Amino acid sequence: MKKLFLFAVLSVNLFSFSQEHFAGLSTSSRIGIIGADLNPAELANMHHKFEINGFGTSINVSNNKISVKDLSSNTNLERKLFSGSEPVNLSFNAVILGPGFAIKIQKWAFAITSKSILKFDLIDIDTKLGDAISNGTLNSLAGANTIASTKNQRLNGIAYSEIGLSAARTIFSSSNQKISAGASVKLLFPGSYANLGLDKFNGTVTNTGGQVYLNNTTANLNIAYSGNLANGFSNISDYTKSLFGSLNGYAVDFGINYQLKGDADSKNNYKVNFGMALKNMGSMTFKNDSNVNTNYNLQIQSTVANPFGLNLNQFENVDNLQEIETILKNKGYLTVVDSKSQIKIKLPALFSAYADVKIIPKVFVSGYIQQKLSNDSDNDQIANPNIFTITPRVNLGFFEAFIPFTNSSISGFNTGFGFRLGGFYLGSGSAITAIATNSKQIDAYIGFRTAFL
Template sequence: MKKTLPLFLTLFSLSMAAQDHFSGIKNSNGVGILSSTVNPAELSNLSSKYDVNVFSLSINASNNKVGFNDIINSDNIEDLIFQGDKPVNMRIDAEIYGPGFAMKLNKWAFGISTKAYAKLNLVDIDPTLGKSINDGTLGSVIGTSLISNNYNQRLNGTSWGELGLSVSRNLFENETHKFNAGATLKLLFPGSYTNFGADKFQGKIDNVLNEAYLNDTNASLNIAYSGNLTGGFTDFGDYSKSLFGNLNGLAADFGVNYQLKDKDNYRLNAGLAVKNIGGMTFKDSGNSSTNYALNIPTGTVINPGLNLNDFQNVESLQDAETLLLNSGYLTKNESKSEIKVKLPTLFSAYIDLKIVPKFFVSVYTQQKLNSDAANDQITTQNIVSLTPRFSLKNYEIYSSWAKNEISGTTGGFGFRIYGFYLGSSSIVTALTSDTKQADVYLGYRLRLR
């Protein structure tokens, strides 16, 4: 387990990432396939008859403990992550858009898109427990530390591919108003999955001869793994090699859109959508998903409990599971070979308002409808963003500012030149303050009349 956290930190420092993918460009009035992923009803607002997505990439990460300046100035970031009493939350994920195509046909619009996802998350990790496992023999515990949590601590990794089939229809339009509705059916291709959940953890950590021992402990554990992540979850190559598996899942998006029109396009564009309704099933010969009861008795001189130093060389959840089983402290409650997981269902809403010709301001929010605590749930986070934008036909510049559930406030900058766009929703705050989030995205599209 000791190798896990440095990986998170390395990815954080190299990728400079956030959680609001394609912030700024996705609400552009030059509507394309990317806009339809926010709301499928936007397909009816295509700015050209045909739209082709060539390639898009967004790499994201955020946390609630380590700031940008900490990465630059600190030699021991692990200590900063586990400082204080607040549970540790960290999200690292990537979205990759492959070839896509959309077209308008009278009152109808149709689209097809390809995507791949990779996510690696820490959810509500107790800082004392995390530091003890990470340090092991470093005397991280002085005397005795009590841990009492009524939530589920999770370490989760997922990769999957997606083929989206979208349709939108213009329901009503006159010189002033326009109403659209749309839907997207997503065919899901699960790649790899891993999850470690420790629910309602109650325990005690003692320092015995400068080593951390866990005893007097009770918790409900879920240990699950599938595909390339069976042998390890800290190597990015394990995710990139398994972005697309076999078809084994369905999901759907539904949205509505309204425009208050003017002679140049619109004065106001607004939409509502519910996205990612559905899930997928991981099937693999090496699959395992097991629920356990962890019960470690009160430590004694002869048997002080579970030595957390034993986890120093653990490289996979399968290794951790074997270690815990060999300790005799686990009782199996339920085991299955198929792993069913839910996509992060969310509600999104936005308004794009023309202030003066060529200058717009967008407000966007996404709110998750399911809890990240469930072991079968892929995670997301709540976001509210504000983006002022100067927009011409072939050029755009914008600055996106957001309030994120995990990392707080971020501000960034981006631009579009013809079909190429590049941006970050946190580069401004990364350079001017100690932000706990950063991101970068880029892409290229073609608009064909």
């Protein structure tokens, strides 16, 4: 299991690239497919008749423990990750935008898009327990440590893809106002999945003779896995091998948009652009003959064979949930509550709202808020943060530059920089704070799209 925690550290250390993908770009007055991913109603505001998405990639890592400065120092990152008393929350996720096409026909607009998602999350991990598992061989613990957590501590990984079918229509338009509505149906292709949930954990961790033991322990344990992540989810290749599975789920987005119009001769022909959307309302099911989705009662007590309880050092080289499950079963610590062959996973439903205001010609300021509507502690839930972003932006037409200021429920405050040159874009929501301050987030995105007529 140490390898799983090490993967979390390496996600920060190796990628060195929050949760808001394409920060600053998605609220651009250059409306298109990326804006429609934020709110499908934005398709009705396209400036061109056709748009083609070539590619786009956004990689994000955020956490509440390890800072960018820690990466360049001699800090022991595993020790740092499990320091203090605040539970560990870490998220690594990547979005790959594939080919997409949008067309506007009078008051209507339509789009077909493709996207792949890779995610790994540590959610509410108790620092004492994480330290015992990850650093136990380093003798980081002394004496006995009692752990009593009311949270569901989760390690969660997922890889899946989606094809979106979107439509939007202008439902009211006058000389100075415009209202549009839109919807997207997303066809979901689950690839692979893994979840370990440790709910209502109570136990004692001791360091005896350089070995770390867990004893007098009770918890509700969920172990679920499907596809490649059944064999391990501590390497990026575990995710990329199974991005596209069979069609087995759907989700819907709904949005509405209001514009207070400005100069009719300008492509950025609004004074205010305001929108709201409900997103990711749906689920997908992993169906595989080798699926495991089991809820257990975990009970660890001293026995004649194991007088100190469960030796956590034996998890040092474990990198998949099958091995964890086998070790606990063989020791007699697990009692099955229920077991299923299917794994049904809910997407991270959220509400979002934004407003983009023209301050003076070519200068805009936008605000964006994202509020999750789901509970990250549920074992069948993909996690998502709450986000608030303010983005000042200069749009010269062919060239656009922006500086997003973001507050995330995981990593706190961050700011970055991005630009668009024609259809090419490059940016980060955290580059400035990553360089100048003790930021706990790093991300980057790049892509290309084109529009015509």
